[in-house]
Amino acid sequence: MDRELYRKYIYGARRLVIKIGSAVLTSDRGLEKALIYDLCRQTAFLLEQGCQVVIVSSGAVAAGMSKMPDRGYGRSVPEKQALAAIGQGLLMQVYEEAFSKYGFNVAQVLLTRDGLVHRRRYVNAKNTIKTLMGWRVVPVINENDTVATEELQFTDNDALSVLVVNLAEADLLVCLSDIDGLYDCDPRRSHDAQKIRIVREIDDEILSMAGSSPGRAGRGGMGSKLRAARMVTSFGVPMVIAGGKQPNIIRSLFEGTADCTLFLPPERKRIFGRKPWIAYALERKGTVRIDNGAVSALLEGGKSLLPAGIVGVSGDFEQGDCIVCVDSSGNEVALGLSNYSAEDLKKISGCHSSQICSRIGKDSAKDEVIHRDNMVTLS
Ligand code: GLU
Secondary structure, three states: OHHHHHHHHHHOOEEEEEEOOOHHHHEOOOOHHHHHHHHHHHHHHHHHOOOOOEEEEEEHHHHHHHHHHHHHHOOOHHHHHHHHHHHHHHHHHHHHHHHOOOOEEEEEEEEOOHHEEEEEEHHHHHHHHHHHHHHOOEEEEEEOOOOOOOOOOOHHHHHHHHHHHHHHOOOEEEEEEOOEEEOOOOOOOOOOOOOOOOOOOOOOHOOOOOOOOEEOOOOOHHHEEEEEHHHHHHOOOOEEEEOOOOOOOHHHHHHHOOOOEEOOOOOOOOOOOOOHHHHOOOOOOEEEOHHHHHHHHHHOOOOOHHHHHHHHEEEEOOOOOEEEEEEOOEEEEEEEEEEOOOHHHHHHHOOOOOHHHHHOOOOOOOOOOOOOOHHEEOO
């Protein structure tokens, strides 16, 4: 059964994002060149089979540290950014050498969250990545740590890879980590820990299996991988967590012999166009609580959100910002672009669309708070 699912979701992937964590790529000595060469060799095999591959690579900060041994793991944000600036070139140098040995070119792509908030820039990034893939060049993507600000940072490269899956319109996300999958308890602390090989739904029980501590060298941990898995699977893309240091790991994934964790998407279609941008790239600036009638109108009726269904507004947002809709128990139901600021929305909550203009003192106004075309449902 597991093997069949592995074959369907992994072997069948034609365009994939491989995210490689710092703990895989680096050790106390710096970049693990032999290991990176080996991962590139295996990736080249996939490219030769006709797959398109984007790599999301961490390791810049850790590589920078090996050049600046007295500085420790940069404590302040500027120190970490400085270490990333030192390490990023070293990292690319190894990818460049390794891929050219196997006959492929690489391209460095550095992204920031706030850069992608602007729709045109998001589309430009997407077009660049698609062009590179079309040329059979391997984009190697990392966060542009130098300009990332704490508030607008991708919390880690697990979050960045979710966005990259959508920029590349990939059909599989592979996270290569120092842990070879999800365990029911922390395998570093308990010898009885059991690996979960297939995850069909990321519920509270699954979430409770993630320890709180990040990995050895990077910023993410199992918690951030589960958040990433929840996002990508909710839009129809499977995700794998596998051990990046295991010999021949990428090939064995595609040969169906790897021992890993596969997160399955619910059976539903991919979303394309503006919606992934709304769901992944934008910062969520506020929350509206909606009644049960509005929940079913959104989820079952495929309708826009109207003011009548809103029972509470929180956050400080402007017209055009991304907001989340939650039900009466606080579960996230949908998100999308608000046609109203928080201030105006408070005035029109619960009212009929015909009352909007008089409540906000305008001659004309939109009936919908979030139009269906600007909305992504979440459950
Ligand atoms: N951008 C960071 C680096 O290259 C990695 C962030 C993370 O660990 O997820 O070092």
